[in-house]
Amino acid sequence: MLSETVAERSSRRGFLARTGRLLLAVSGSGVIAAAFKADRAEAFHFCGHIYTTGSCPHPTGLPRIDRAGFPLRASDGHPVDDLGRPVDAKGRPVDANGNLLLDPDGNPLPPAPRTRICEVAANEHHFKPYHDGSWYRCCGGHIRRLIDCCGYVRNRINGDAALTGYCYRGRKVFCVMYYDSKIKC
Amino acid sequence: MLTRAVAALALALALTAGGARAATRVASPAGDPSAEGTDLVWQEPGVGGFLLRNGQQTQLPGNDPALGETRIAWHAGDVVTVADSTTLQPVLQEAIPGVQKLAVSDEWLVYRVAVSGKEELRAQSLADPTSTTTLTHLRAPGRLGRPSLSGDLVLYHMAGPGGSALFSYDLSTGKRRELRSSKVAQLLNPARLGGKLLYVRIARCSQQLRLGPLDGHGVGRVLYKLLPLAGQDAGHEPGHTHQGEHLPCTPPPKPTSRMLWTTALSGTEAYVTVLRPGSGGHMTPSLLAITR
Numbered sequence: 001m002l003s004e005t006v007a008e009r010s011s012r013r014g015f016l017a018r019t020g021r022l023l024l025a026v027s028g029s030g031v032i033a034a035a036f037k038a039d040r041a042e043a044f045h046f047c048g049h050i051y052t053t054g055s056c057p058h059p060t061g062l063p064r065i066d067r068a069g070f071p072l073r074a075s076d077g078h079p080v081d082d083l084g085r086p087v088d089a090k091g092r093p094v095d096a097n098g099n100l101l102l103d104p105d106g107n108p109l110p111p112a113p114r115t116r117i118c119e120v121a122a123n124e125h126h127f128k129p130y131h132d133g134s135w136y137r138c139c140g141g142h143i144r145r146l147i148d149c150c151g152y153v154r155n156r157i158n159g160d161a162a163l164t165g166y167c168y169r170g171r172k173v174f175c176v177m178y179y180d181s182k183i184k185c
Numbered sequence: 186m187l188t189r190a191v192a193a194l195a196l197a198l199a200l201t202a203g204g205a206r207a208a209t210r211v212a213s214p215a216g217d218p219s220a221e222g223t224d225l226v227w228q229e230p231g232v233g234g235f236l237l238r239n240g241q242q243t244q245l246p247g248n249d250p251a252l253g254e255t256r257i258a259w260h261a262g263d264v265v266t267v268a269d270s271t272t273l274q275p276v277l278q279e280a281i282p283g284v285q286k287l288a289v290s291d292e293w294l295v296y297r298v299a300v301s302g303k304e305e306l307r308a309q310s311l312a313d314p315t316s317t318t319t320l321t322h323l324r325a326p327g328r329l330g331r332p333s334l335s336g337d338l339v340l341y342h343m344a345g346p347g348g349s350a351l352f353s354y355d356l357s358t359g360k361r362r363e364l365r366s367s368k369v370a371q372l373l374n375p376a377r378l379g380g381k382l383l384y385v386r387i388a389r390c391s392q393q394l395r396l397g398p399l400d401g402h403g404v405g406r407v408l409y410k411l412l413p414l415a416g417q418d419a420g421h422e423p424g425h426t427h428q429g430e431h432l433p434c435t436p437p438p439k440p441t442s443r444m445l446w447t448t449a450l451s452g453t454e455a456y457v458t459v460l461r462p463g464s465g466g467h468m469t470p471s472l473l474a475i476t477r
Contacts, residue, residue: 044429045428045430047422055429062419062422083389084417104217105230110327110349157431158429175431
């Protein structure tokens with residue numbers, strides 16, 4: 001864990017590394033290769049992303065997910081279903097004010113599937129999905145966990161050759177996604 | 186009421202939301218259509234059922250009306266009436282606690298009931314109303330669709346977090362068939378006429394009213410469509426490049442909050458309810474007709 005050692009040399013990076021480990025402990029998955037830096041506009045399509053692997057398929061675009069990998073609307077972090085509709089905790093569609101949408105008889109409208117976006121990528125491209133490692137960056141003043149959607153794939157979602165990234169056991173990165181924590185940085 | 190419906194009928198609305206064909210607004214608020222020949226019935230929420238026959242609109246003495254062959258049915262509270270569709274003279278009345286939606290034919294009455302927090306689809310023979318068969322049931326409300334009936338064949342949807350499917354149940358043989366299913370799109374509210382199946386397909390990038398073969402072969406035709414129910418972001422964050430973004434719909438759609446819902450099918454027209462959100466999440470229905 002050389003990268004963690006390096007990160008802990010500066011107090012800010014040390015904080016990020018510690019919070020990263022905390023996030024890891026909370027999320028309970030993967031191993032962090034933590035190398036943090038401040039947020040700024042970069043040559044990649046969202047903050048914290050490195051290299052050019054594309055986003056995992058997400059119902060509303062940017063691949064923001066919750067801790068369990070389910071899609072959130074990037075603009076406000078609201079859970080959305082596979083149709084892109086905002087939903088409540090039970091996956092039922094709600095209106096812009098959070099009211100449950102009801103048919104003319106007062107029954108909730110039927111819920112649609114809400115699928116982990118790495119799973120969507122895997123279903124669409126026929127591989128078994130794995131969440132392996134993650135890395136962390138400071139984005140918009142909060143710690144962002146960046147996650148590779150891994151599989152035994154040759155090519156990534158962009159179509160060009162897949163790279164190892166933070167995937168293990170011969171798996172490679174197919175697409176990327178992120179989880180925004182509430183931890184300030 | 187009559188004036189409004191007649192005026193609405195005369196007003197052919199080529200809806201601006203990208204309809205595959207021009208749609209005519211039949212009535213509003215109105216939904217849950219059922220058709221037989223040139224007759225059409227629907228429900229006006231909070232008011233009751235209506236029958237449109239030869240351009241004449243009549244309020245029925247009950248709710249959630251259904252037409253099938255020579256029969257018509259409605260319910261007033263828990264009391265269900267099956268009547269002759271020409272004379273509206275009752276041929277059967279019975280109490281069915283929790284009854285919600287009806288479908289009828291010369292031989293059968295099919296209904297959805299809500300009992301003890303779950304929904305059930307049941308059928309009974311009109312020749313022997315004491316014998317009832319439960320076709321299916323679901324615990325969560327709102328996931329079991331309104332039944333439609335064509336001869337001996339009941340059609341309905343089941344939709345939930347695991348996906349959706351359209352089913353038929355043959356009352357003469359007791360055989361159930363899955364007609365269509367999807368884990369990606371929501372398939373809702375089937376209606377049948379002959380070998381044709383009408384249903385709603387709500388996908389990420391569009392909503393469609395589809396008419397296809399009953400047996401499931403071939404995608405069929407899109408009779409009407411609406412924009413999707415959700416928008417999308419830019420796919421990249423401000424100040425960042427496009428490279429690597431992955432957008433669900435191309436070109437980016439302008440979403441609508443209107444949703445396709447229940448259907449009915451006649452020899453010349455397809456009918457669909459369009460729901461519009463109102464206050465507190467309550468959806469208001471409008472009934473459209475689309476020439477097949």
